[in-house]
Amino acid sequence: MVEMIFLKYDIFFLGGRIMAVVQNKKMDKTISNLLSRQNYLVTQANDLARSFGNLTTFEHKVLDYCFSFVKAEDTSDHTYTVQMIDIIRHLGLNSSGKNYQRVGEAFRALNTKTAIYLRTYKNGMNGILMTSLFDYIEIVEDGKIEFQFSKKVAPFVFELKQNYYSFKLSELATVRSKYTLTLLKLWNANSMGKLQKATIRGSITEWQSWFLGTDDDGKPRKWSAGRFRQRVLGVSLKELGELYPKTIFYLTTEKKGRKVVGYTLDITPVKTTFQI
Secondary structure (H helix, E strand, O other), X not given: OHHHHHXXXXXXXXXXXXXXXXXXXXXXXXXXXXXXXXXOEEOXXXXXXXXXXXXXXXXXXXHHHHXXXXXXXXXXXXXXXXXXXXXXXXXXXOOOHHHHHHHHHHHHHHHHHOEEEEEEEEOOEEEEEEEEOEEEEEEOOOOEEEEEEOXXXXXXXXXXXXXXXXXXXXXXXXOOOHHHHHHHHHHHHOOOOOOOOEEEEEEHHHHHHHXXXXXXXXXXXXXXXXXXXXXXXXXXXXXXXXXXXXXEEEEEEEEEOOEEEEEEEEEEEOOOOOOO
């Protein structure tokens, strides 16, 4: 009887142990896959600057307007209040019902398109905290909009505003392409000081995640290298060249054989007294 109990326990223990190993392997793979999604993963403030490639130009500008209210002394539970008419005027639009609706739709998109994954490490184990940029956004019928940033993400927002996001709203409002907005923020995030000399380097997957974002299923959007260079890098570099004529933008295509595997963008402001 004692032997039978022992054998039963031993078999159960072995079964439990094998099951646990299989489950851990599955979880390790799941966490590893999530951690590799660089378009979601935020580990520092400049990562946040390139986390919203799936926003439209208009949505980017509304988000920039929200960021402009952040102050150094703000806390993670700070509530921000803006007026819809002020956003409409800032964007140079008339106060028609259509534009009120457009701003409202932009906030709805900001609520649904700004998923954030944060790396965690507890009790010796890696993990992922799934959250979003905003804790809530409330739109009232008198045109008032109230919002809070997620308490988990707010510290990154404050650091981003203080160290990287040093643009005036008037600068961002003149940008036409969402790709130019993204590249402008990447430039600022990778330079020592506002729009100084910088090198932006990444794989083709990283570059596309920064600019294209993800689809409705959360999967990174992928374009052919030729299409991406022409429609994204070509457009954004052309517009940045027009906005900052005293700057050299040098793009190097990294290849492995004939396959494009990444890009390196060297940005060098030129100090000269001559008109360029």
